[in-house]
Amino acid sequence: MAKKGMNRVSAARRTALEQQSMIGQKMNFAAAEAYKLLRTNVMFSFLGADECRILGVTSSFQGEGKSLTSINLAYTFAEAGKDILLIxxxxxxxxxxxxxxMAGKPGLSNVLVGTDSMSKSVQEYDAIEEGRAASFDVLVSGDIPPTPSELLGSSQMSAFLVKMKEQYDVIILDLPPVEAVSDAIVASRLVDGMIVVVRAGHTVRGGLTDTMRQLKLAGAHILGFVFNGAASVGGGKYYKKGYYSSDYYGGYQT
Ligand SMILES: Nc1ncnc2c1ncn2[C@@H]1O[C@H](COP(=O)(O)OP(=O)(O)OP(=O)(O)O)[C@@H](O)[C@H]1O
Ligand SMILES: [Mg+2]
Structure with a gap:
């Protein structure tokens, strides 16, 4: 969705970053397929719903791949022709x-407190010149506010999402880890479904159990899990991503 005044990232700079960041077209085949499967499952879970859906992405701990998953999910949805806002x-x-x-600000916090407009703050990530159209809009977090969880839980945030739902097919909300801060729990009432990232060799069972307990207590609709970092057949040498399709919708629906 092209917007006025949008900040476009140069292709060369982006390519360098994609290589480092394992995103977009730099995903190995297995990872790309896993994300497509995730996209399909998410779409199935929202079947019959015409309006925009908001997906939250969280995990138990820091560094489990929430942001990477959010970006690649946005990319994969964009590839399927959806208008995506990644927040x-x-x-x-x-x-x-x-x-x-991209520029680090203005972003979400600035829009919520009203110092900057959405049109000034939203940036576009696009891969059109690489042969496939997979552009999506990104709203980075912006200036660090004194109380992020309060801002996420504010009426401004709810009103902002209501407005954004009119413009996008899917909104992806990349969140902090549940075991560290309350933000993801606060945000769980804002999203239609939550995806929980689990990282091989990183997430501990007790942490995940507590995360699920907290999310369920908050009434979150758990869509399923992304198992990040699993060895996959034919994966690239430094980036392997697996995804538990069989367990994807098992047991945790609220
Ligand atoms: N499957 C993977 N293989 C190799 N590196 C990975 C993998 N998944 C994530 N990483 C790397 O681990 C780091 C953390 O990933 P990411 O920022 O996506 O995690 P996060 O859960 O969003 O972290 P935070 O809790 O700090 O927000 C990044 O440097 C990322 O490139
Ligand atoms: Mg992150």
Whole structure:
């Protein structure tokens, strides 16, 4: 969705970053297929719903691949022709701007407090010149606010999402880890479904159990899990991504 005044990332800079960041077309085949399967399952879970859906992405701990999953999910939906808004809902430790070679502000916090408009703050990530159209809009987190969870839970945030739902097919909200701060729990009432990232060799069972308990208590609709970092047949040498399709919708629906 092209918007006025949008900040476009140069192709060369983006390609360099994609190589480092394992996103977009730099995903290996197995990872790309896993994301397509995830996209399909998410679409099935929203079958019959015409309006925009909001997906939250969280995990138990830091560094499990929430942001990477959010970006690649946005890319994969965009590849399927959907109008996507990726929001960096982690207003504490932002990584999206550096990863996507975008300006770090203005962003979500600035829009919510009213210092900047959405049209001035939204940036576009696109891969059109690489042969396939897979552009999506990104709203980075912006200036770090004093109380991020309050801002996420504010009426401004709810009103902002209502407005954004009119413009996009899917909104992806990249969130902080549940075991670290309350933000993802606060945000769970804003999203239609939550995806929980589990990283091989990183997520501990007790942490995940507690995360699920907290999300369920908050009434979150758990769509399923992304198992990040699993060895996959034919995967690239440094990036392997697996995805538990068989367990995807098992047991945790609320
Ligand atoms: N499957 C993987 N293989 C190799 N590196 C990975 C994999 N998944 C994530 N990483 C790397 O691990 C780091 C953390 O990933 P990412 O930022 O996506 O995690 P996060 O859960 O969003 O972290 P945070 O909790 O800090 O927001 C990044 O440097 C990312 O490139
Ligand atoms: Mg992150």
């Amino acid at each position: 960096e809902g982690d207003m504490r430790l932002p990584t999206m701007a550096a990863r996507l070679a």
